[in-house]
Amino acid sequence: MLKIEDLHVYYGGIHALKGINMEVPENKIVTLVGANGAGKSTTLRAVSSLVLPSQGKITFRGEDITRAKTADIVRKGITLVPEGRRIFANLTVLENLNMGAFARNDKEEIKKDIQRIYEMFPRLKEREWQAAGTLSGGEQQMLAIGRALMSRPTLLMMDEPSLGLAPLLVKEVFRIIKEIYSQGMTILLIEQNATAALQVADYGYVLETGNIVLQGPGKELAANDEVKRAYLGKA
Structure with missing residues (x-):
């Protein structure tokens, strides 16, 4: 349904999104996980055209909406x-x-x-x-x-x-x-x-400083030791 390809967003000199690629299939819940400043909100703002990307493409149901x-x-x-x-x-x-x-x-x-x-x-x-x-x-x-x-x-x-x-x-x-x-x-x-x-979530993406570093089914990510350590407060 929604597809994001090689998306780059800058806030002044800050490179907030560094070429992320992700998809949101129809009738699914997809989540973005990451620390503050990782680029999660920027991703949603870019989809809504509240911020404009410097590079990349956003398509919704096959239609390019990058600068709509x-x-x-x-x-x-x-x-x-x-x-x-x-x-x-x-x-x-x-x-x-x-x-x-x-x-x-x-x-x-x-x-x-x-x-x-x-x-x-x-x-x-x-x-x-x-x-x-x-x-x-x-x-x-x-x-x-x-x-x-x-x-x-x-x-x-x-x-x-x-x-x-x-x-x-x-x-x-x-x-x-x-x-x-x-x-x-x-x-x-x-x-x-x-x-x-x-x-x-059916599927999740883990963002770190503007990059997607992990992705997979939500429950698999919840069980991932690296994700547990970094985001779930578990050893």
Whole structure:
């Protein structure tokens, strides 16, 4: 579904991605694991055209999207749940969800999708008219995921969805990821909780300073001694 070839990204003089190659097959969960600064978020930002690569190619369902506009990438079916949630704090829950459907004009279907989001996240329904900035961290993450789903993506990219959440809420986030996946969604996941990410992923890539150094089925990487030492906090 998504293919990245020889991707290089620079931030000024910093070479953030050094020619990475990876694929995200349809109806799979793929995760990127690595330390802070490894290039994980940069990869998602490059797919979304929030940063432009200096070299390389990104294709989605066979179409070159390397330098497409971000809004057009959303229309093609790729949506990002950004790190830190980035909800619109001064808008209500409902207004945030409607913002997620900015590229759509099928009003009746948008209403149906909002109801589906409320079924998935009942807390959001209870707080429909509340300013999003007054929600708890967990509720804001639910809203960020719900807002992303409002564009009806076929590929959902998630950047650190459990960051800063209490352990019980982390479990809830991973339950939601599994639920979304079970409905036929393809997911590209970055997650600080490498153990949980590799357990849920069909396939994983390990990034170090802009290079992919390991790859394989998620559970195999979770059992890999090198990965355990570096990322899972195990000897």
